[in-house]
Amino acid sequence: MMKKIIITTGGTGGHIYPALAVGKKLLNRGMEVLFVGSSTRMEKDLVPEEGFKFLGIDVYPFQNLKKIPSNIKAFLQAFKIVKKEQPDIIIGFGNYISIPVLLAGAILGKKIYLQEQNADLGMANKLFYKIAKKCFLAFDTTYEEISVKDQHKFLVTGNPLREDIYTMDKDAERERLKIGKDEKVLLVTGGSLGAKSLNEAVIKSLKDIYKDKSIRIYWATGDKNFGEINEKLEDQQIKVSDIIKPYFNNMINVMAAADLVVCRAGALTVSEIMQLEKPSILIPYNSIKVGQYQNAKILSENEAALIYSDSKADEAIEKALELIKNDDELNKMSRKAKNLKKSNAAEKIVECLDIWRS
Numbered sequence: 001m002m003k004k005i006i007i008t009t010g011g012t013g014g015h016i017y018p019a020l021a022v023g024k025k026l027l028n029r030g031m032e033v034l035f036v037g038s039s040t041r042m043e044k045d046l047v048p049e050e051g052f053k054f055l056g057i058d059v060y061p062f063q064n065l066k067k068i069p070s071n072i073k074a075f076l077q078a079f080k081i082v083k084k085e086q087p088d089i090i091i092g093f094g095n096y097i098s099i100p101v102l103l104a105g106a107i108l109g110k111k112i113y114l115q116e117q118n119a120d121l122g123m124a125n126k127l128f129y130k131i132a133k134k135c136f137l138a139f140d141t142t143y144e145e146i147s148v149k150d151q152h153k154f155l156v157t158g159n160p161l162r163e164d165i166y167t168m169d170k171d172a173e174r175e176r177l178k179i180g181k182d183e184k185v186l187l188v189t190g191g192s193l194g195a196k197s198l199n200e201a202v203i204k205s206l207k208d209i210y211k212d213k214s215i216r217i218y219w220a221t222g223d224k225n226f227g228e229i230n231e232k233l234e235d236q237q238i239k240v241s242d243i244i245k246p247y248f249n250n251m252i253n254v255m256a257a258a259d260l261v262v263c264r265a266g267a268l269t270v271s272e273i274m275q276l277e278k279p280s281i282l283i284p285y286n287s288i289k290v291g292q293y294q295n296a297k298i299l300s301e302n303e304a305a306l307i308y309s310d311s312k313a314d315e316a317i318e319k320a321l322e323l324i325k326n327d328d329e330l331n332k333m334s335r336k337a338k339n340l341k342k343s344n345a346a347e348k349i350v351e352c353l354d355i356w357r358s
C-alpha cells in the first residue's frame with residue numbers, strides 16, 4: 001500500500017525549501033505527501049506552486065498570549081487532519097508552525113522525525129526530539145553540543161537543498177547570465193525576508209558600485225523594503241533593473257555565478273554557500289532567538305567568511321568591495337567553504353525513514 005507522509009513547516013524560505021526538497025524525493029519514490037503549515041504565511045503559496053497538497057491551519061507564535069484561543073483551534077485543526085489522514089510518519093522542519101501537527105502526532109502515537117536547519121536547535125525541535133525517532137541535523141557543531149545520552153536521536157546529514165544545486169557550474173551560470181570574463185559578481189541577499197540594515201548600506205555605496213564597471217551587483221532586497229528602495233534609487237537616478245529585485249527565483253544560479261556573497265546567516269543560505277564553495281561576508285540577524293550568529297560562526301571559524309554586526313553593515317559593504325578584488329583571498333576562502341559541504345542531505349534523510357518495509 002502507498003505510504004503517506006505529513007510534512008509540517010512554514011514561515012520562511014529557510015524552513016520551507018528543505019521540506020520541499022525532502023517532499024520531492026518522497027514523491028519520486030511513490031509516497032503520498034501532504035504538507036500542513038500556516039494558512040497565512042509563505043508556505044500557503046510556495047508549497048502548492050511546487051505541486052504538493054497543502055492544508056493550512058490558523059497557527060500563531062506562542063509568545064503572543066492574545067492568540068491562545070486561535071492556537072487551541074490550530075491544535076484541534078491539526079488533530080483532525082492527523083486523525084483523518086492517518087500518516088505513516090510525520091516530519092517536522094522546525095518553526096512554531098510545526099508544533100500543532102507534531103503535538104497531535106505525538107498524542108495519536110505517530111512516528112515523528114525532525115529536521116533542524118540551524119546550528120542551534122530551535123524551540124519546536126527541542127520540544128519534540130525526545131519522542132522523535134530521529135532528528136536530522138545540518139551541522140556537526142550541533143551534534144557536538146548534544147548530551148551524549150541523547151546523541152543516538154540525532155544524525156548529521158546537512159541541509160536538504162534544491163536538487164539542481166548539486167550539478168551547478170560557475171562558468172555555465174556566468175555564461176547564462178551574460179557576465180563578462182573580467183566582471184566580478186557580488187551577490188547581496190537578506191534571506192527570504194530581506195534585511196533592512198544591509199539594504200541601507202548598499203544604497204549608500206550603489207553609485208560607486210555602478211561606476212566600477214568591473215563589479216556587477218545582484219541584490220535581493222526582500223519584498224518589504226523594495227518600494228522604498230526604488231524611490232531612493234530614483235532620487236539618485238539609478239535605474240532598478242533585473243539585477244535588483246525583491247526576490248530571485250533563480251538565487252542558486254546567481255549564487256553559483258558569484259565571486260563573493262554578502263548576506264544574512266540564515267541556515268539555508270549558509271549551507272548553499274558551502275555547497276557552492278563561496279567566500280562570504282555575513283551580517284547575522286541580531287535576534288538571539290533565530291540563532292543566525294551561531295550559523296555564521298561555522299563559516300567564520302573555518303576562515304571561509306567574515307562576520308559583521310548589524311550596526312557595521314556599512315563597513316561590511318566597504319570590505320566586500322575591497323575583498324572582491326583580491327583573488328588570492330577569495331580562492332582561499334572558497335577552499336575553506338568547500339571543506340564544510342555536506343551534499344545530498346534529502347537523499348540521506350529519505351533513506352533513514354522507517355517507511356521502506358511493508
Ligand SMILES: CC(=O)N[C@H]1[C@@H](OP(=O)(O)OP(=O)(O)OC[C@H]2O[C@@H](n3ccc(=O)[nH]c3=O)[C@H](O)[C@@H]2O)O[C@H](CO)[C@@H](O)[C@@H]1O
Nearest residue numbers: 012013014117191192193220247248251266267268269290
Ligand atoms: C528572520 C528569520 O527568522 N530567519 C530564519 C529563516 O531564514 P530565511 O528564510 O531568511 O533564510 P535562509 O537563509 O535559511 O533561507 C532562505 C532561502 O531562500 C532562498 N532565497 C532567498 C532570497 C531570494 O531572493 N531568493 C531565494 O531563493 C535562499 O536561496 C534560501 O534557500 O529560516 C532559517 C532556517 O531555519 C533561519 O536560519 C533564519 O534565522
